[in-house]
Amino acid sequence: MNIDFKAKQLEFASYIRDPENNPIPADVKQQRMDMYRELFFNNIESFLSANFPVIRKILDGSRWIELVQDFYAKHPCKSPYFSEIPEEFLEYLQNERNNADDLPFMFELAHYEWVEMALSISKEEVIADNRNPDNLFNKRIHLSPLAWPLAYQYPVQKISPAFLPGEAPQQPTFLIVYRNPDDKVNFIEITPITYRLLQLIQENEQMLTADCLKQVADELRHPNPEMIIEGGLQILKEVAEKTIITVAV
Numbered sequence: 001m002n003i004d005f006k007a008k009q010l011e012f013a014s015y016i017r018d019p020e021n022n023p024i025p026a027d028v029k030q031q032r033m034d035m036y037r038e039l040f041f042n043n044i045e046s047f048l049s050a051n052f053p054v055i056r057k058i059l060d061g062s063r064w065i066e067l068v069q070d071f072y073a074k075h076p077c078k079s080p081y082f083s084e085i086p087e088e089f090l091e092y093l094q095n096e097r098n099n100a101d102d103l104p105f106m107f108e109l110a111h112y113e114w115v116e117m118a119l120s121i122s123k124e125e126v127i128a129d130n131r132n133p134d135n136l137f138n139k140r141i142h143l144s145p146l147a148w149p150l151a152y153q154y155p156v157q158k159i160s161p162a163f164l165p166g167e168a169p170q171q172p173t174f175l176i177v178y179r180n181p182d183d184k185v186n187f188i189e190i191t192p193i194t195y196r197l198l199q200l201i202q203e204n205e206q207m208l209t210a211d212c213l214k215q216v217a218d219e220l221r222h223p224n225p226e227m228i229i230e231g232g233l234q235i236l237k238e239v240a241e242k243t244i245i246t247v248a249v
Helices: 005-017 030-051 053-058 061-074 082-095 106-121 192-203 209-220 225-241
Strands: 140-143 147-152 173-179 185-190 245-247
Touching: 005 030, 030 053, 030 061, 030 082, 030 106, 053 106, 061 082, 082 106, 106 147, 106 173, 106 185, 140 192, 140 209, 147 192, 173 192, 185 192, 192 209, 192 225, 209 225, 225 245
Parallel strands: none
Antiparallel strands: 140 245, 147 173, 173 185
């Protein structure tokens, strides 16, 4: 019997992904297809539940299942690795999901939850800098590849079933998420000035600390720029102690 394997595989997978809109393969029993679908779908659902626990908590059972089903049916995952499914889910939420009833902060919350997993499995390494962070002013510094400055419209770190903001506050939320030399991922809420300092360091590899501080003082147009420079230097010393920034060799 001549069988187009690729066509049969596509027919089989299409039904498993979206049985509402695809016919069951004619030569496979309904019971068997139901079993395959349950196994595949449950794997995806349990993996997303583990990686996005806050979203899972704030959606009731039916809304969560509908969301996972929509992702499962519509998003063509490009990676075969389970560890990259959360990133595929983010792409789906940002570019493909179109539901007016979704919570307004859902994508940002999903990104916040994804960051912890992404940093925890990153193959990048950072070596603790034992040099004295007090002598930073005339040194070239760079941001650790395991430290991500993040800005969100919503206070994602506070969202829970008991706190579901309906609209974004006037002040954005700034965070630094980093993995320390003990491989522990930490989240710290930071000020806009700290975020801008880290952003400049991220954008300008091996930037001189003095130049970074001066640029921030200039941008703020503060009447006393020395106060901004002194305060910014103290901030950089504190983040250097956490290996968020390191002195360039």
